[in-house]
Amino acid sequence: MDGNVEDFVETARNKQALNMAEMTKVDCRHIDVFYDEKQAIYDISMEIQDRAVTAFIGPSGCGKSTFLRCINRMNDTIESASVKGQIIMDGADINDPSIDPVLLRSRVGMVFQKPNPFPKSIYDNIAYGPRIHGLAAGKSELDEIVESSLRKAGLWEEVKDRLAAPGTSLSGGQQQRLCIARAIAVSPEVILMDEPCSALDPIATARIEELIDELRERYCIVIVTHSMQQAARVSQRTAFFHLGKLVEYGDTERIFTNPEDSRTQDYITGRFG
Ligand SMILES: Nc1ncnc2c1ncn2[C@@H]1O[C@H](COP(=O)(O)OP(=O)(O)OP(=O)(O)O)[C@@H](O)[C@H]1O
Numbered sequence: 001m002d003g004n005v006e007d008f009v010e011t012a013r014n015k016q017a018l019n020m021a022e023m024t025k026v027d028c029r030h031i032d033v034f035y036d037e038k039q040a041i042y043d044i045s046m047e048i049q050d051r052a053v054t055a056f057i058g059p060s061g062c063g064k065s066t067f068l069r070c071i072n073r074m075n076d077t078i079e080s081a082s083v084k085g086q087i088i089m090d091g092a093d094i095n096d097p098s099i100d101p102v103l104l105r106s107r108v109g110m111v112f113q114k115p116n117p118f119p120k121s122i123y124d125n126i127a128y129g130p131r132i133h134g135l136a137a138g139k140s141e142l143d144e145i146v147e148s149s150l151r152k153a154g155l156w157e158e159v160k161d162r163l164a165a166p167g168t169s170l171s172g173g174q175q176q177r178l179c180i181a182r183a184i185a186v187s188p189e190v191i192l193m194d195e196p197c198s199a200l201d202p203i204a205t206a207r208i209e210e211l212i213d214e215l216r217e218r219y220c221i222v223i224v225t226h227s228m229q230q231a232a233r234v235s236q237r238t239a240f241f242h243l244g245k246l247v248e249y250g251d252t253e254r255i256f257t258n259p260e261d262s263r264t265q266d267y268i269t270g271r272f273g
Pocket residue numbers: 035040058059060061062063064065066067078080
């Protein structure tokens with residue numbers, strides 16, 4: 001064998017780490033979405049990796065949010081919307097009639113553009129999901145879930161002495177971290193974020209971006225963003241959408257430095273969009 005045993009073991013560990021990091025979490029196959037007769041998404045297939053951040057970019061109206069909503073069946077809530085194709089998660093198609101969309105949405109959490117805390121206390125915002133899904137056996141377990149979710153969202157130190165205060169009494173950036181903590185509280189596997197920083201100032205945005213970077217070690221994260229800088233800062237993979245089609249998808253660094261398609265190049269250099 002070339003080299004020493006330590007080198008060999010180290011290489012094997014690195015390979016394993018790489019394989020782990022590159023595992024597919026969500027496999028989207030031939031997705032079409034229609035709003036009544038109008039088609040908004042055309043035959044999109046893509047594999048989204050686990051323990052990584054995938055950014056969806058593209059000009060306004062290209063279908064980023066529509067496609068994102070397919071991943072937790074939020075389009076079911078829009079009467080005119082219909083989705084075709086398969087989305088395989090852990091071996092099962094999430095669109096199969098046997099899948100309960102409410103349970104699915106606890107596995108695939110969502111954070112929206114505008115922070116939307118419930119009109120409840122900070123504590124109850126987090127405790128709500130675990131309560132309805134029966135995730136805590138009693139009060140002390142619920143307290144633990146609330147604390148650990150707030151810690152993971154980087155909010156615990158700021159709110160631990162005011163858990164009974166309304167969620168809406170927090171600043172915009174804190175409210176968005178509260179919504180992230182609420183998503184985390186039901187132990188999701190995937191977190192979808194639809195322009196989560198668009199209502200925040202640069203400091204609150206930086207805090208959320210740091211948080212996304214920490215969370216990617218545990219979750220599969222998909223973020224829709226209009227900010228090229230944000231996509232480049234937080235994601236490992238980037239998908240460029242145009243007119244309802246997936247034009248290009250790959251490692252963020254390559255997409256931003258050496259895109260294959262002229263439409264991607266034009267968009268990232270600000271020539272359109
Ligand atoms: N509820 C809806 N009913 C009918 N059409 C819709 C609905 N939501 C989106 N659309 C249409 O589907 C297309 C894709 O919209 P979508 O919001 O997914 O794009 P987007 O890339 O996320 O845009 P933006 O960056 O502006 O948020 C657009 O033509 C839009 O008008």
